Amino acid sequence: EADIYQTPRYLVIGTGKKITLECSQTMGHDKMYWYQQDPGMELHLIHYSYGVNSTEKGDLSSESTVSRIRTEHFPLTLESARPSHTSQYLCASSQYRDGLNYGYTFGSGTRLTVV
Amino acid sequence: AQKITQTQPGMFVQEKEAVTLDCTYDTSDPSYGLFWYKQPSSGEMIFLIYQGSYDQQNATEGRYSLNFQKARKSANLVISASQLGDSAMYFCAMTPNRDDKIIFGKGTRLHILP
Numbered sequence: 001e002a003d004i005y006q007t008p009r010y011l012v013i014g015t016g017k018k019i020t021l022e023c024s025q026t027m028g029h030d031k032m033y034w035y036q037q038d039p040g041m042e043l044h045l046i047h048y049s050y051g052v053n054s055t056e057k058g059d060l061s062s063e064s065t066v067s068r069i070r071t072e073h074f075p076l077t078l079e080s081a082r083p084s085h086t087s088q089y090l091c092a093s094s095q096y097r098d099g100l101n102y103g104y105t106f107g108s109g110t111r112l113t114v115v
Numbered sequence: 116a117q118k119i120t121q122t123q124p125g126m127f128v129q130e131k132e133a134v135t136l137d138c139t140y141d142t143s144d145p146s147y148g149l150f151w152y153k154q155p156s157s158g159e160m161i162f163l164i165y166q167g168s169y170d171q172q173n174a175t176e177g178r179y180s181l182n183f184q185k186a187r188k189s190a191n192l193v194i195s196a197s198q199l200g201d202s203a204m205y206f207c208a209m210t211p212n213r214d215d216k217i218i219f220g221k222g223t224r225l226h227i228l229p
Contacts (some may be wrong), residue, residue, distance in 0.1 A: 031215050040204065042221045050215075088158055096215040100167070101148045103208075104217055106160035 003027045006091050006107035013081055013114055021076045021110045023091035031094035032074040033104065036060060036087050043090065049074055081114040088112070117142045119207050119220035127226045134194040136223050138207030141188060146212040149190040151181065154204040154222070163205075166190060168212075202227045 004025040013019055025032065034047040045058030049068040063085070064078050078085055090109045095102035118141040128134045140149065149166040166174045166181045174181045182191040190209070194201055207220040 033216070040222075040224065043206070043219045045216065048216065090158075090160060092160075094215050100212050101210045101215060101217070103148065103150045103162055103165055104160075105162070106152075108157075108159040111158060 004091060004093055004105050004107040006089075006110050008110060009108060010111045011113070013112070015080075015082055015114055017081050017114075019078050019081055019112070021089055021091075021112070023074045023076070023107055024072050025074075025093045025105070025107075026072060027093060027105065028071065029093035029095065029105075030071065031096055032068070033092045033094070034058070034064075034066060034074070034076050035090040035092065036062065037090060037109075038087050047076065081112075083114045086112060086114050117144075117209065117211065117218045119209055119218055121207055121220035121223050123223045124221075125224045125226070127228055128197055129228050130199060131196055134197050134201070134225065135182070136192040136194075136205050136207070136225065138190045138192065138220060139188055140190060140207075140209045142209065142211060144211035144213060148210055148212060149181065149183070150208040150210075150217065151179070151190075151192045152206045152208060152219075153201075154206065156203070160206070164192070197227050199227050199229060201225060 007022045030051045035043040044060035046062040047066040091107040092104035120139045147168045151163040153161045164176045178195045180193045204222045206222045208217045210217045
């Protein structure tokens, strides 16, 4: 049973449109992440957050932005979508506690196609 | 620097056979966690198994076991009695316990043949 939810599951949108990918979790985790993944390829960290009002850029440069106004909500926004943004976007939250890392819980992902 | 290496880009295995997916890692941290995730064609990432660096025994979860060889920095995933539904991409990952961010390998695509 998923405790982290991403919507939409699939999105096809025209070039130049503004889009927001939603990610919500019910586990009360402070640490959340966005990964970008092309089909069959490795995951690239593009954004992360350690709590409310905390956001940082990841290892892969991205034109997207994120916000963290509530603990449970970590949306990703593209102001002007381009075909190069076509990819899968995966949201995750961390079970890091007491100095031990028990891994991520992932959402089901959003497959974005920009035409 | 932390690094995960998965040397098998793809594997084909007959149904019901056991499968071993290779993973080596590099870290100078004494305390770390190792993970395996499964990604079916639908795209979601499914957590399979976790091994802590100080755990004395190899982790097991149902048909999955992690062959942890600390001196060799190896964390191979073993799937016993493979099933058609095991066909997917498999990612090995690790993190030092002083950090929250997980490092992923490039993955191995497993095909189970009927």
